[in-house]
Amino acid sequence: MYDDITALLDSIPFPGKSESLVGSQALKELEIEDGEVTVVLNLTGVPRSARHALEDQVVELLQAHEGVKDVYVEVEVDDLPQYDAANDPGLSVHGGGAAKPAPKKALADVKHLIAVASGKGGVGKSTVAVNLALAMKARGAKVGIVDIDIYGPSVPIQLGVPGAKPGVSADQKRFTPVEAYGLKVMSIGFLVDDDTPVIWRGPIVASVVKQFLDDVDWGALDYLVIDMPPGTGDAQLTLTQSAPITGAVIVTTPSELALVDAVKGLQMFRKVDTPVIGIVENMSHYVCPECGHHSSLFNEGGTARISEKFGASVIASIPIDTEIQRGGDHGKPVTAVRPDSPQAAAFLTLADAVIEKVPFEAQEKAEKKGFLSNLFKR
Numbered sequence: 001m002y003d004d005i006t007a008l009l010d011s012i013p014f015p016g017k018s019e020s021l022v023g024s025q026a027l028k029e030l031e032i033e034d035g036e037v038t039v040v041l042n043l044t045g046v047p048r049s050a051r052h053a054l055e056d057q058v059v060e061l062l063q064a065h066e067g068v069k070d071v072y073v074e075v076e077v078d079d080l081p082q083y084d085a086a087n088d089p090g091l092s093v094h095g096g097g098a099a100k101p102a103p104k105k106a107l108a109d110v111k112h113l114i115a116v117a118s119g120k121g122g123v124g125k126s127t128v129a130v131n132l133a134l135a136m137k138a139r140g141a142k143v144g145i146v147d148i149d150i151y152g153p154s155v156p157i158q159l160g161v162p163g164a165k166p167g168v169s170a171d172q173k174r175f176t177p178v179e180a181y182g183l184k185v186m187s188i189g190f191l192v193d194d195d196t197p198v199i200w201r202g203p204i205v206a207s208v209v210k211q212f213l214d215d216v217d218w219g220a221l222d223y224l225v226i227d228m229p230p231g232t233g234d235a236q237l238t239l240t241q242s243a244p245i246t247g248a249v250i251v252t253t254p255s256e257l258a259l260v261d262a263v264k265g266l267q268m269f270r271k272v273d274t275p276v277i278g279i280v281e282n283m284s285h286y287v288c289p290e291c292g293h294h295s296s297l298f299n300e301g302g303t304a305r306i307s308e309k310f311g312a313s314v315i316a317s318i319p320i321d322t323e324i325q326r327g328g329d330h331g332k333p334v335t336a337v338r339p340d341s342p343q344a345a346a347f348l349t350l351a352d353a354v355i356e357k358v359p360f361e362a363q364e365k366a367e368k369k370g371f372l373s374n375l376f377k378r
Ligand SMILES: Nc1ncnc2c1ncn2[C@@H]1O[C@H](COP(=O)(O)OP(=O)(O)O)[C@@H](O)[C@H]1O
Pocket: 118, 120, 121, 122, 123, 124, 125, 126, 127, 128, 152, 154, 282, 283, 318, 319, 320, 321, 322, 324, 325, 326, 328, 329
């Protein structure tokens, strides 16, 4: 009986990893007495929602085994250092506390907030955010993008609306977003000009983010893509906690330095129980325009290594490419202006991976639990 139960537990994967509950050492204790099975699992690093789904899965599987009368699952989680938002001077948007606030009214019709984040600036986070939003739109979703990168809000430039100003709703109570290529767009760049000193930007960002999320007439959206500020410091952590984010996409380049920061990003989202949808490896390879040959640029396999270690899959590899670069710098994003190009195809692959993990159709019908645990399927 003991061996049978162990084998059953060995058939359940640890969320986000290729190993099983047994192989990953998550199984701490197994007691069987008179058909009563007690399982103690250490699920450190697994977001709460996925933990519950897993508990249910274990109970269901073991209960079906002959001779099992009752199944008790005890979950232990090692303490992670807690970020104390209440004591963060000036940046606490919702008055502190680690609990994730419920979506506000303006976001009521926004089904999913997808954060695009990177540990390091300059890795192509905005390029990925813009083209991901456009690719999800091309797949039929209603999409908005909000740029809260205080250090370099480049979404307006990338979408060809650098000088635009958001409108004001009829009741004068809300901003109406700018429209570009069929996306609803808001950017901190619409409100803060290039000359605003960076020391002002930190305090500004807390109130602006609140406005962008609460006081913008987004209307009905399937996805709102958030271009986050780079980094993994307290400001990013506060932002992550202040919005009801469905999941995060982490952008990195294969360089060793960027990867170290990507790991910090993964850890930051773990800390606040936000699922990581996947890792995007940007500027990962070069495709020869003459012969179509793919060459790795540097550090081949680096992203795969951290993906394995942290249980987040690499969901897209985007080549380094002049069309991608020019499209962004001239406000003509490749996914919108050349939708049939191989460059756009790379972003469509990314969009499909996100849509697979966070579907936009029939969301209301999907049970929340099954829905979130879907994020951890590999
Ligand atoms: N896949 C790519 N191929 C070529 N250039 C890229 C690619 N991704 C980003 N870039 C370029 O790199 C620079 C930084 O990209 P950006 O998206 O602004 O990065 P971040 O938002 O992370 O600071 C931009 O000039 C952009 O056009």
